[in-house]
Amino acid sequence: MYRAGDVRVENVPDAAVVNPTDALVRVTRACICGSDLWPYHDLEPTEKGRPMGHEAIGVVEAVGAQVRRLKKGDFVVMPFAFSDGTCPFCHEGLTTSCVHGGFFGFSPEIGGAQAEAVRIPLADGTLYVLPVREDNALAASLLTLSDVMGTGHHAAVTAKVAPGKKVAVVGDGAVGLCGVIAAKRLGAEQIIILGRHPDRIALAKAFGATNVVSERGDEAVEKVHKITGGFGVHSVLESVGTEQAMLTAVNIARPGGAVGRVGVPHYPGIPAWEPTFYKNITISGGPAPVRAYIAELLPDVLEGRIQPGRVFDRVIGMDEVPDGYRAMDKREVIKVMLKP
Numbered sequence: 001m002y003r004a005g006d007v008r009v010e011n012v013p014d015a016a017v018v019n020p021t022d023a024l025v026r027v028t029r030a031c032i033c034g035s036d037l038w039p040y041h042d043l044e045p046t047e048k049g050r051p052m053g054h055e056a057i058g059v060v061e062a063v064g065a066q067v068r069r070l071k072k073g074d075f076v077v078m079p080f081a082f083s084d085g086t087c088p089f090c091h092e093g094l095t096t097s098c099v100h101g102g103f104f105g106f107s108p109e110i111g112g113a114q115a116e117a118v119r120i121p122l123a124d125g126t127l128y129v130l131p132v133r134e135d136n137a138l139a140a141s142l143l144t145l146s147d148v149m150g151t152g153h154h155a156a157v158t159a160k161v162a163p164g165k166k167v168a169v170v171g172d173g174a175v176g177l178c179g180v181i182a183a184k185r186l187g188a189e190q191i192i193i194l195g196r197h198p199d200r201i202a203l204a205k206a207f208g209a210t211n212v213v214s215e216r217g218d219e220a221v222e223k224v225h226k227i228t229g230g231f232g233v234h235s236v237l238e239s240v241g242t243e244q245a246m247l248t249a250v251n252i253a254r255p256g257g258a259v260g261r262v263g264v265p266h267y268p269g270i271p272a273w274e275p276t277f278y279k280n281i282t283i284s285g286g287p288a289p290v291r292a293y294i295a296e297l298l299p300d301v302l303e304g305r306i307q308p309g310r311v312f313d314r315v316i317g318m319d320e321v322p323d324g325y326r327a328m329d330k331r332e333v334i335k336v337m338l339k340p
């Protein structure tokens with residue numbers, strides 16, 4: 001991406017093993033993320049362009065001399081952040097705070113996943129080897145373990161979803177939809193989706209949403225209170241990242257409730273300090289440590305109990321990537337899968 005709205009497909013030097021802890025992964029499936037739409041709107045012009053993409057599954061083609069856990073031919077999930085797997089935060093399951101870690105799709109040194117191949121730093125800690133073959137029919141759902149399913153799960157975990165709880169999901173993008181899956185999986189009794197796109201609402205219902213609120217702002221807050229006996233919800237999964245979405249999240253949380261934020265915040269401060277204090281609301285969430293969640297979510301994907309891959313409603317080739325951004329930005333599609 002060279003600037004807002006300017007996505008190009010270009011030949012660049014081949015990704016390769018640079019450090020002895022690297023692996024080289026041939027990308028079999030990648031995708032465009034809702035968070036890629038932020039720079040699509042506001043990236044300042046750059047001369048060299050920014051490599052894009054941070055979600056992929058693929059096959060290990062080469063490993064550096066110090067890589068121990070992986071070998072050529074392994075079919076792997078690449079989480080959107082790399083991590084060493086050995087530092088205090090990795091041990092605590094917060095791999096996105098790894099002291100040696102970082103994010104894909106920001107700099108030419110690390111590269112992006114919307115590519116034929118990608119260099120994976122700290123490969124032993126970063127990559128998760130899948131117990132299935134490359135051509136597995138579950139590819140779409142496995143791909144979501146790279147980001148959106150793990151991120152939706154993180155929203156649910158940090159919003160303290162548990163059996164019998166009333167839950168609201170703010171946002172009907174792929175992460176919000178995966179948040180519905182996660183909330184149901186964790187035993188929520190009521191799951192309210194706040195969104196307004198018919199195709200997304202239909203999928204949310206298929207994933208387990210029990211109520212739909214299509215209003216916005218104060219009207220949305222009022223409606224959520226109405227369908228929760230006047231008190232609001234125990235858990236709010238905030239998957240958007242705007243001030244309006246966060247304000248709604250805080251206002252629909254009941255006293256003692258929790259908000260799990262996974263939408264990248266585009267506001268200067270947490271709005272509505274007063275209700276957050278007087279209602280004893282926990283505000284949590286952040287970049288999801290998806291690497292730490294794969295082991296828990298994978299069996300449900302492999303055995304078909306959850307189908308997060310249904311969020312992909314368009315498959316494109318490499319040449320169509322610029323149009324993929326356009327289609328996601330125009331909300332023509334929920335999420336685009338890339339088959340390089």
Ligand SMILES: [Zn+2]
Binds near residue numbers: 083089095099100
């Ligand atoms: Zn670490």
